[in-house]
Amino acid sequence: MVLGFSSCKKENYLNSGGKLVFSADTLAFDTVFTAQGTATRSIKIYNPQSQPVKIDRINMRKGDASFFRINVNGVSGSSVSNNIELAANDSMYVFMTAKIDPTNANNPFVIDEVLDVVMNSTTFSLPVQAYGQNAIYITDSILPTQTWTRDKPIVVIHSALVDEGATLTIDPGARVYMHADSWLYVNGTLSVNASKSDSVIFQGDRIDRSYFDYLDLPGEWQGIRFLRNSVNSNLNYVIVKNAAIGVQVDSLSNNGNPKLSMKNSVVKNCSQFGVLSVTGDVYLENSLVHTCGINLSTILGGKLKAQQCTFVTYGYEYMVHAESNDNIVMFLQNYLKVTETQYRVADLSAAFANCIFYGPLDNEVGFGQVNGSNMAITFDNCLLKRTDALPVYVTNNSAVMNQDPLFVDKDKFDFHIKPESPAKDKGKNLNINTDLDGKPRDSTPDIGCYEAQ
DSSP states (O other): HHHHHTTTOOOOOOOOSSSOSSSOOOOEEEEEETOOOOOOOEEEEEEEEESOEOOOEETTTGOOOOEEEETTTTEEEEOOOSSEETTTTEEEEEEEOOOOOSOOOOEEEEEEEEEEETTTTTTEEEEEEEEEEEEEEEEEEEOOOOESSSOOOOEEEEEEEOTTTOEEETTTTOOOEEEETOEEESSSSEEEEHHHHSSSEEEOOOOEEEEGOOOOOSSSSSEEOOOOOSSEEEESSSEEEEEEEEEEEEEEEEEESOOOOEEEOOOESSSEEEEEEEEEEEEEESSSSSSEEEEEEEEEEEEEESSSOEOOOOTTEEEEEEEGTTOOOOOSSSSEEEESSSSEOOOOEEEEEEEEEEEESSOOEEEOOOOOEEEEEEEESEEOOOOOOOOOOEEEESSSOOOOOOOEGGGEEEEETTTTTTTEEEESSOOOOOOTTTBBSSSSSSSSSSSSO
């Protein structure tokens, strides 16, 4: 009888007074694009009493007109009212999302709301805040000749293709955000002529960085790919970050000019390749490519020229850097493996001057050749990390071999070189008169994209 009585005993709920405590004083969302849902944020509600309580209602103060929706114990909406039980000295989660309607504003704007929690006729309130940003959406589109301006962010969803014969011009300061599955394909011309103070940034579209624990993660979107019929594209003062393949160039040029000329630019934190050329025709100048699966690679030959560039990877938690995985700074090959015994091959011509290729591995520069095509590779006044002998088809002119370039702070991805660097004053005069920072170079320039600090 005693056991039966105990099992039927009712909970002694606190039915007057008491308090509830939130795990933060404000629930804040990072900037979100209008018309797109955000990542889910959460807040904890604590019951500090030694008795269980019943919560009468949890709701957004603006009700159905609110931009926010909550989810409590699997029940979602602008309000949840079902006498929610919360045990003594226990806590519960409230999950929240935001979806913000467009306005006519070009600049970010603030959305303020309040989460109300009612218990025993007392309301406990939590401020909620999100920043909204209107954007221009490009969804699964073939683009004729046009210009993207800096007025509003450009968001590309399910990829976009610059049509053959068309030119996409992107103004200085424009912001381009790419959805997770998206490429920017170029079958015409991509023209970006920005500046150091007004660069153009390509990145993933999750600007609510709390979704990624405020980290830049590799592989957030696909990349920029220059297709077979693309011609005369130029990227000047561009930043490409967090892609799978930052920049990929397919096929040789048919007019004597590089298919892609990239100057004064940064490609970083790409999961597979920073710059990939597949029988491509690429010119790189005064640029930094760092912290990628492979920073620079050729497949199936092509033409490649780089001057005053720095290619470097040390790896970190989200970027494997290991010679056993072929994840080295640069790998050049003249073939494409078709089957276990069959290869496609093509001639490869590559010339590097005043460039740094460095990382922690013994061999950060690798080569692959299949007979049946020519490979001609030249390093002029470069700094290389490679302990193995260079192949016979590689010409080495005045290279600095296997010496630490003495970066300012590799752990913070600061790849300026120190005044005592072995790269200082070891370059040849290429008439590239300023470095990536806009700092003047003298007649005996330093190797890499930066002059020594």
